[in-house]
Amino acid sequence: MKNLLLFCALVCTAFANAQVDVNLLIHHTFDGQTSVLNTPGFTRNNEEIKITRVQYYVTRISVIHDGNQETAISDDTVALINVEDGISTTIELGEVNATNLEGVKFHIGVYSPVNSGNPSLYPQGHPLAPHNPSMHWGWAAGYRFVAFEGVAGTNFSQLWQFHGLGDANYFETQDLMTATTTINGVETFEINADYKSALNGLYVSQGLISHGDNGEAKKVLQNFSNSVFYPTAIASTEDVTTPATELVVFPNPSTNGNVNITATKEISTLYVYDAKGQIISEVNLENQKETQIQLKDKGVYFIKVLDIDGVLTTRKLIY
Template sequence: MTKFKFSTLALLAVFALAFSACDNDDETPGIQEGTVNMMFEYTVDGAAFDTTQVYDINGTSVQFTIANFYVGGIELMPEEGDAIPVEGKYLLVTPEAGMQEVTTVPAGHYHMVNFFVGVDPAINSQSEDDFTSRDAEDPLAIQFPAMHWNWNSGYRFLRIDGKVDTDGDGTMDETMAFHLGTNNMLQNVSLTAHKDVEKGSNMLHMEFDLAKLFEGVDLSTDFSTHTMNNPELAAAVRDNIPAAISMMH
């Protein structure tokens, strides 16, 4: 009887070890992931952005009031493997927006980040019901200041407002307005990131330099476009967008 009890206990111990091994297998950690956030730091020729400040851009005094734009089509390029698209994600970038969450990706080294400034054609041509039914927290919903002309004209991809001193007498005498929209104003941006994404929160920190945005633009004479009324000026600013955005390390 004692021998039977001993054998039974030994058998139970073997089963316990087997189940323990299975449990340990279940606890084997999988691929670690990290959250990627994006932040755009506004500058003007290297100086901090401030709506109370007057800046010299190409020899013209400028004061900004609004400087907002949309970012979409975000794609992260790992060192190995295929690009990771972030489907349907849009950011409304403003001077006050700070860090915004983008997505969660496997930990590892990411050497490129791609995105566009603007809104893709399908969303830009949505119906009035599609637009007005968006949740208030959606960056593509109704905004103040407005980032949409109306339901059949589409979004303002980039909106820069302010004042300019056109005659150099020290007094702001004209309203500046650069409102870029329509599908052909969408602009792609590709940046070298060299970012090691680790478990937890990770940030892609970028600089948006408004002086570079207006490179080659004489703001004393060309200080306003709503795209359709001055497409050449709108295109000049659109073409400067990739140079105005850079990665900070």
């Protein structure tokens, strides 16, 4: 009898979850704009810049599901993100044994010992094969984890460059907790990457070049891991076809916790999430276009509005 019960338990566990095809979709932005490269914008230090190059590796991805369980995606899933290729990048994660998909996280860079391998051994077109411009630093140091470049200063005459690398700087992102959206029949984690945040704490108006595994280059890698990426969706089971509402959140960053929110379409519901993806406030606005919120604690938040057409729009907020 005990053996029968054990067998039933094992069978029930095996069939509790199902194989789900999953993708990761990264939307590229600069200060809320979908046009990232060669577009004037301002850093958090109010320096006007243009970004000319954004390339980085995404590896060792994990899917969070069914009560914070983690499933690691195969190490063979290596993505070289190049913002020049388009306004978004899709990474196919394959099938995951899960019932409730809850979030995703990943590393920036190339893991050891692959990082010290020979790029010429990979077939042409592979993310780890030689590229132009090069993403490989050298035999000892390995790959550039991030290549982030642009111009600043008067008439954009000052060049700035950050090439971050090094096994010690193989950083993992925070848990990006978000429900999936069904896109072309595949459960898809949608996240935003705001490359403005990659320059947090850095000044580039006089020009700045940092290549290597320390200093400002390391700071950029840290910013990529903890500030650049944030989730875009709360929940959706339909393919997304309606454009998002234009949403202004100001001041951002907020110095006193008071934040004004203005939208181009009427807002049905306003959500405020903390950095861990936990909801801290939900307000029915009865189709208003403007409102104000008061934050108590300093930190990173995500403002999400559901408009009258049922479209969800997200903005990152810092206090």
